[in-house]
Amino acid sequence: MTNEELYHPVEQPDDIPTRDREDAMGAYLMMFAALAAGLPLPIINLIAALIYYFTNRAKSRFIEFHSLQSLYSQIPTTILNAGLVFWTLKILFQDGSFLSDESFASDFATVGDVYWGYIYVVVAANLIYVIFSIVGAVYARKGRMYYFIFFGKLAYHFAYKKREESKPFRNQPPA
Numbered sequence: 001m002t003n004e005e006l007y008h009p010v011e012q013p014d015d016i017p018t019r020d021r022e023d024a025m026g027a028y029l030m031m032f033a034a035l036a037a038g039l040p041l042p043i044i045n046l047i048a049a050l051i052y053y054f055t056n057r058a059k060s061r062f063i064e065f066h067s068l069q070s071l072y073s074q075i076p077t078t079i080l081n082a083g084l085v086f087w088t089l090k091i092l093f094q095d096g097s098f099l100s101d102e103s104f105a106s107d108f109a110t111v112g113d114v115y116w117g118y119i120y121v122v123v124a125a126n127l128i129y130v131i132f133s134i135v136g137a138v139y140a141r142k143g144r145m146y147y148f149i150f151f152g153k154l155a156y157h158f159a160y161k162k163r164e165e166s167k168p169f170r171n172q173p174p175a
Contacts, residue, residue, distance in 0.1 A: 005162075006161060006162060007156075007160045007161055007162060008061060008160045008161075008162060010145060010160065011060075011061070011062055011143075012143075013142060013143030013144055014143070015143075016060075016062055016143040020059060020060050020062055020063055020143075021062075021140060021141050021142070021143050022141065023056050023059060023063045023067075024062055024063045024065075024066035024067065024140035024141075025066075025137045025138075025140040025141040026052065026056075027049070027052055027053070027056070027063070027066045027067035027069075027070040027071075027140070028066070028070050028133040028134070028136045028137035028140065029133075029137060030045060030048045030049040030052050030070060030074075031045055031049075031070075031074065031129070031130065031133050032045075042077075042078050042081030042082045042085060043078060043082060045074055045078060046071075046074050046075065046078040049067070049070055049071045049074050050071060052067055052070075052071075053067040053068060053070075053071045061159050061160055062140075062143075064158075064159040065145070065155050065156060065159035065160065066136065066140045066155075068154075068155040068158055068159055069136065069147075069148055069151050069152055069154075069155035070133065070136065072148075072151040072154055072155060073129060073132065073133070073148050073151045074129070076125070077125055077126055077129045080121070080122045080125050080126075081122060081126070083118070083122075084118065084119065084122045087115065087118070091111055091115070132148055136148065
């Protein structure tokens with residue numbers, strides 16, 4: 001089978017309504033959900049992206065693609081951020097003396113290079129994610145496709161692949 005037989009055609013930018021462009025752009029802006037709520041919990045961004053995907057995916061394939069790509073790309077950064085939050089909490093609360101000033105300073109002085117290296121990796125991953133998301137939001141607003149590495153192909157596959165139409169269920173008496 002050819003690609004044309006397996007996938008729906010990608011819409012041209014002029015054919016995409018402005019509302020669909022704005023909804024697709026909004027998928028990338030879900031990364032700021034936790035900041036808007038004022039919570040330092042990394043899972044809030046993922047939950048917001050998941051809710052956004054399920055509420056907007058049926059509007060168009062273009063919106064489904066961009067919201068799915070945004071959702072997929074948030075998973076690794078959420079895992080990295082959650083790991084950092086839990087590791088930091090473990091350092092702070094491991095000896096039960098979180099409130100004393102001497103313990104607080106000594107906890108972070110003795111964590112080692114692996115912890116600080118992990119912080120640098122998490123900061124770099126978040127910075128890359130923010131840059132890619134802003135670029136994706138700009139492209140979505142223009143009605144264009146922008147494919148993230150790995151996540152773009154995966155999102156395209158799920159959003160544009162032709163699916164077999166299932167027959168509607170009919171309740172019938174037993175034979």
